[in-house]
Amino acid sequence: MTHTTIGQDSRQGQPDEALLEHGYNFAFLDEQTKRMVRRATLKAIAIPGYQVPFASREMPMPYGWGTGGIQLTASIIGQQDILKVTDQGADDTTNAVSIRSFFQRTTGVSTTENTQEATLIQTRHRIPEETLSKDHILVYQVPIPEPLRWMEPRETETRKMHAHEEYGVMHVKLYEDIAHHGHIATSFDYPVQIADRYIMSPSPIPKFDNPKMDNCPALQVFGAGREQRIYAIPPYTKVHSLDFEDHPFTVQSWEEVCSLCGSDESYLDEIILDNEGNRMFVCSDSDYCRKRLEAGHTGAMSEQQSDTPEVNSVEVANA
């Protein structure tokens, strides 16, 4: 359970033979494309938060499923890498499973659900709960890379605004939130300023995860396939979430704790159980929750199933 290596031991780091026969390259993309993506990525790392255009390729999946993230992963991944893929924090959802098996077939690298074990983590809409180290690279899937888009629909204009650091309109958006809701109601894709310069969309992660980006030892790269942009936060970079002096940035908090592992410091998903209004809250990071269960932590719902704890808790987590 802990280490779900599916690639055959003898063929570690080798793509599926059937694919090789069809002329597919390691990690699907051809070497020229990888070079192009890597060049864009290096530029992105050199200018933290700046959106670098790149010639995004057609991928064997629809836009919106993470084509940008996949191209980044395919260009970065090496034979020794251990890959983890999560979708909304979970390793077992459709998107995560499909992308993981895609890379298993096309690269043969080891995969894992364990955050600490992974060297390369492709993620959709979450940052793992466990602290990341300098040995991690985090690849984000991004639908709309332009944080100013909501205020300014013209691409030519937003580029100028970035170039001249004209970021007043970002606060107009936050102002609107406070005027209508009494507090900053933006709860995901919360705009951040990187290294006191570029304003960047952190992709639709909950703002709960924004503080994790600040001064993070891991390299964070962002890929938007349809919008053809790559951007990055180098390790140990200042990431500031925008706010007002009298309405400082805050993250979500819950009155409940995780029903399975009892964690009171993780990001919780609400799951509706029946038509009687019963609901439960569970950690959105399935790996974090599982590790806590294994370490003996319990929550309200895990006790009921104390007879066969492991099987049932996994079933609930899958629900």
Add this chain to the structure above:
Amino acid sequence: MHNIQDVPQPAPADNASPSSVTSVNPEFGSAEEQPLLSVAGLSKYYGDRAGCLNVSFDLYPGEIIGIVGESGSGKSTLLNCISGRLSPTYGTVTYQQQSKERCDIHAAPEHLRRMLMRTEWGYVHQNPRDGLRNNVSAGANIGERLMGVGMRHYGNIRSKASSWLERVEIMQERMDDLPRTFSGGMQQRLQIARNLVSNPRLIFMDEPTGGLDVSVQARLLDLLRELVADMGLAVVIVTHDLAVARILAHRLMVMKGGVVVESGLTDQVLDDPHHEYTQLLVSSILQV
């Protein structure tokens, strides 16, 4: 920038050197005071056609200059060139910044021009929808310039926005409404407030009363005159409505076919028009 000497310039019309007129007006342009805006030999060609031809004038702080003429006479081209929105074919526009530093608007780097646009200048569009951010509330529209220059205190921004709403006679309770729910007159007043909140020194207005009914026009003009006098603003106002020009402008430039055919003090031009086109314009006002 283009050098004026490079290309032969069309000879200016006889009375098209309005800069001489400033000395007539004792109120402005005293010897030690520098003009806020100097326009020199400004021409804009669209291919072979000239949008405006060899226009020169000085504008002093607190002065209001009106540009009148029929549609197609080059008023808007001239205004766009002066305000840096359009780059002229020949000529220069020099602006004296708050820091007393003089800069050539079209030779200056883009970021400076854009910075002036949202701090020391204002631009009031004929259609308020062009000048407003339509997907955010009235309060946010007014607050945008403040946030643009780095104001980061929500309470202060809001109180400033609310005091400006009051100054332009919009009810406080409409502060969180979208501009599209406002009437035309209110939208225009909101646009004015949005421009004036940064305490600009120079305002460009393109037919600010166009499309408003007469009573709303009168109220808006009244308000404008009051605000402009209060804040000591310099204004370049483009209009085809001589009544608007008479009420607001200290000086007038009459344009026809891209050329300034007559210029001078407003009363002088309107009461004693010399050029035949001005005479036609003045006599064509409907007398009710």
